[in-house]
Amino acid sequence: MEPRSETERFTVPIGPQHPALKEPGHFRISVEGEIVTQAAVRLGYAHRGIEKGAEGRNWIRNQYLVERICGICSHIHATAYCLGVERLAKVEVPPRAQVIRVLVAELERIHSHLLWIGVAGHEAGFDTLFMYSWRDREAIMDVLEALTGNRVNYSANVLGGVKCDVDDALRDTILRTVDGLEKRTEHYLRVVTTDALFLQRTRGIGVMTRAQAEVLGAVGPTARASGVERDVRVEAPYAAYPSFPVRIVTDTRGDLEARVVVRVRELFECYRLVREILDHMPPGELHGRMPRRIPEGETISRVEAPRGELFYFLKSNGSDTPERVRVRTPTVCNMTSVVRLVVGHQLADVPMILAGIDPCFSCNDRVIDVERKGRAAEQWTWEQLRAYGVDTYHGHRP
Amino acid sequence: MPSPEQILQIVSELAASWTWKMETRQPEPNRIDVVLPSPADLVPFVVGLRVQRLGYLSTITGLDPGVDSGHLELLYHFCPGPAVINLRLTVPRDGARVPTLTEIIPSAESAEREVREMFGVTFDGLRNADPLYLPDDWPAGVYPLRKDFDGNGRLKLA
Numbered sequence: 307m308e309p310r311s312e313t314e315r316f317t318v319p320i321g322p323q324h325p326a327l328k329e330p331g332h333f334r335i336s337v338e339g340e341i342v343t344q345a346a347v348r349l350g351y352a353h354r355g356i357e358k359g360a361e362g363r364n365w366i367r368n369q370y371l372v373e374r375i376c377g378i379c380s381h382i383h384a385t386a387y388c389l390g391v392e393r394l395a396k397v398e399v400p401p402r403a404q405v406i407r408v409l410v411a412e413l414e415r416i417h418s419h420l421l422w423i424g425v426a427g428h429e430a431g432f433d434t435l436f437m438y439s440w441r442d443r444e445a446i447m448d449v450l451e452a453l454t455g456n457r458v459n460y461s462a463n464v465l466g467g468v469k470c471d472v473d474d475a476l477r478d479t480i481l482r483t484v485d486g487l488e489k490r491t492e493h494y495l496r497v498v499t500t501d502a503l504f505l506q507r508t509r510g511i512g513v514m515t516r517a518q519a520e521v522l523g524a525v526g527p528t529a530r531a532s533g534v535e536r537d538v539r540v541e542a543p544y545a546a547y548p549s550f551p552v553r554i555v556t557d558t559r560g561d562l563e564a565r566v567v568v569r570v571r572e573l574f575e576c577y578r579l580v581r582e583i584l585d586h587m588p589p590g591e592l593h594g595r596m597p598r599r600i601p602e603g604e605t606i607s608r609v610e611a612p613r614g615e616l617f618y619f620l621k622s623n624g625s626d627t628p629e630r631v632r633v634r635t636p637t638v639c640n641m642t643s644v645v646r647l648v649v650g651h652q653l654a655d656v657p658m659i660l661a662g663i664d665p666c667f668s669c670n671d672r673v674i675d676v677e678r679k680g681r682a683a684e685q686w687t688w689e690q691l692r693a694y695g696v697d698t699y700h701g702h703r704p
Numbered sequence: 705m706p707s708p709e710q711i712l713q714i715v716s717e718l719a720a721s722w723t724w725k726m727e728t729r730q731p732e733p734n735r736i737d738v739v740l741p742s743p744a745d746l747v748p749f750v751v752g753l754r755v756q757r758l759g760y761l762s763t764i765t766g767l768d769p770g771v772d773s774g775h776l777e778l779l780y781h782f783c784p785g786p787a788v789i790n791l792r793l794t795v796p797r798d799g800a801r802v803p804t805l806t807e808i809i810p811s812a813e814s815a816e817r818e819v820r821e822m823f824g825v826t827f828d829g830l831r832n833a834d835p836l837y838l839p840d841d842w843p844a845g846v847y848p849l850r851k852d853f854d855g856n857g858r859l860k861l862a
Contacts, residue, residue, distance in 0.1 A: 350837030358848060393732075523761060523811030536760075541705065542734070542786040606735065606781065606788050608762070619765045619781065634763035634815075642811045 315343060318653065322351045329667035333656070340652045345645040352667050360631040365391055365600055368628065369465060375633065376666055377458050378421065381407075381414045382611040383633075384463040389544055390607030390620040391465055394600050400591040403467035404546040409583045410453065410462045410470075411545075411609075412576045413480075416487065417446045418612035419569045419576075422664045423494060426566055429661040430507040435497065442490050445483050452476055467593025477584050484577045491573045498566045508562035512647045512659040515560055522643040525636045526614020528663045531568040532560035538610040545609075550582055562662045569664075599626050611636055613664050637666045705785035708734040711758060715789050718752050735788040743793060743802045750780075750791075750808055758784040761805065764815040766823035768851045776800060776823055776850075795825060804829040822849040 316337050322330040330351035336344040356375055360368050372387045373380040385407050392399055420443040427435030447457045454460035454470050462468050472480075498504055514524065519532035529536045538544070539552040555571045557564035602624040609616050614636030621630040640663035648656050706714075715736050719726040727739040740746055753759045760783055767777040780791040795802060804827040805812040816827045817836040824847040827833070835842065847853060 346832070346834075348834070348836070350835070350839070353837045355848065358853070520760075521810060523809065603731070605732065606783075606790075608783060608788075615762070615783070617762050617781065617783070619763075619779070621767065630765070630767055632763070632765040638763075638814050639811060642814060646810075 331667050337653055342648045342651055345648045347641055347645055357631055364626045373459050378418050379611045380459045381410050381462055382609055386607045386609040386616050386618045388463045388465055390605050390618050393605045394603050394622050395597055397466050397594050397596055399467055399594055401588045402590040403592050405583055405587055406468045408546040412579045413450055415612045416576045417443055419573050426661055429658050430504055432504050449480050449483050464593055466596035484580050488577050495570045507658055511562045511655055512662055513561045514647055523639050524643045525639045527568045528640045530556045531564035533558045538608050538615050550579055565662050708787040711787035712736045714756055734786055737790045737792055740791055740793045747803050750805055760784050761809050761812055764819050766819045771852050800825045801828055823847050
């Protein structure tokens with residue numbers, strides 16, 4: 307048998323079926339032995355044509371469309387959209403509505419970051435962390451459900467304000483939940499900075515220097531973990547953030563550990579904000595009056611999603627449907643950094659580095675309606691769901 | 705980071721010192737629109753922004769004003785801190801060529817690839833011009849975000 311050249315390159319196609327997360331993306335990774343020499347990415351497996359779809363729906367329906375860009379950060383999409391449309395229409399949103407928007411946004415950030423800690427633990431082979439953090443995340447999902455009526459796609463926003471309110475009983479529930487989660491988060495911070503197994507997978511892996519982060523245009527916690535002070539809530543405060551200033555959380559190390567630590571420390575900041583908001587809720591109306599037709603104009607709306615800067619460009623032609631809705635989600639920006647950072651690392655580190663930016667493929671593809679043809683929407687009872695999801699695996703069917 | 709007013713001042717001075725007359729507008733207190741006369745002005749102007757440390761490119765938006773207008777519009781959104789700088793560039797509808805920004809701003813690649821496949825604008829010097837979102841078997845010459853694309857995979861015939 308001929309001896310193979312030691313420097314032979316090999317291209318490993320990964321995906322589109324879940325390269326790291328349960329979402330589609332295709333990566334072509336060139337390797338020499340175990341070491342990655344080049345990486346390229348193809349997206350679009352979850353492309354649903356939402357930007358195009360938005361041009362054929364009116365301003366009100368579009369709010370519900372953009373909420374469905376992402377299941378994890380639906381509120382922040384709607385917030386960015388509503389803030390932009392309200393600016394075009396020159397509608398004043400009552401202060402209480404703005405505060406509730408920020409409250410839901412911070413609760414959403416808590417749920418998103420807890421979800422991510424679980425995913426990071428799972429990718430590192432630390433499934434206990436995944437189980438615990440997802441259990442704790444349920445507490446925040448319950449709060450979101452109590453507040454808005456839904457666990458995901460909450461639709462807390464309407465054009466001109468919000469449609470949910472916080473009463474005293476709910477306020478106490480939220481505060482109690484946050485107190486409990488804060489204790490748990492202290493535990494997580496200790497675990498992710500001391501657990502030997504986890505540190506082997508995160509310390510010194512996927513290092514991005516501050517200069518690299520700036521050149522590669524990283525955003526959100528990924529950028530902040532490299533020392534770049536980029537947070538829209540701080541730089542250009544929107545909604546109620548001018549009255550509830552955010553303390554920016556950064557780290558200088560720029561490796562995976564820093565990205566984990568920044569997100570965990572951001573959780574404490576979220577808890578502080580939620581308490582402060584609940585202690586200083588201004589009284590008043592929940593929404594203003596919104597015209598059906600939006601005056602001609604263009605505007606840009608930027609907000610800080612859990613994953614970084616979310617950018618909306620809205621153009622109105624004076625009718626009841628938008629001329630153009632452009633969405634740029636944070637994952638698109640951070641994906642550039644992944645394909646650069648994996649070079650020089652072991653193939654086994656690729657999923658971890660990819661997960662490190664907290665990618666959201668639905669977000670960056672944002673564009674499919676899943677419809678089961680010929681079947682009406684069904685509602686399942688808790689027993690039916692349990693039978694489908696749990697009992698099947700125990701071999702006993704009802 | 706300077707205040708939005710200072711940033712807008714710097715950008716309008718940069719535009720005023722250009723050899724060709726460059727139109728600027730301030731439609732919102734924190735936003736300035738700069739109308740670039742030709743694609744040749746793009747790279748020098750972006751270098752100017754980078755030198756002033758205002759060169760964080762958020763994204764590029766393609767706009768289709770309609771088939772009758774005969775042109776497309778590209779908006780380069782720079783978002784340094786609290787301000788937004790829009791560079792507006794009008795290009796012909798057919799055979800538009802614009803220099804790439806990836807030599808100065810590597811992160812422009814994803815935005816340029818998206819505009820390329822969705823609007824049919826060629827970026828000169830873009831090394832990786834593979835489709836980013838659209839499938840490999842997507843028909844050539846069909847650009848889904850143009851207004852004459854009806855959303856069902858067919859071009860509306862006039």
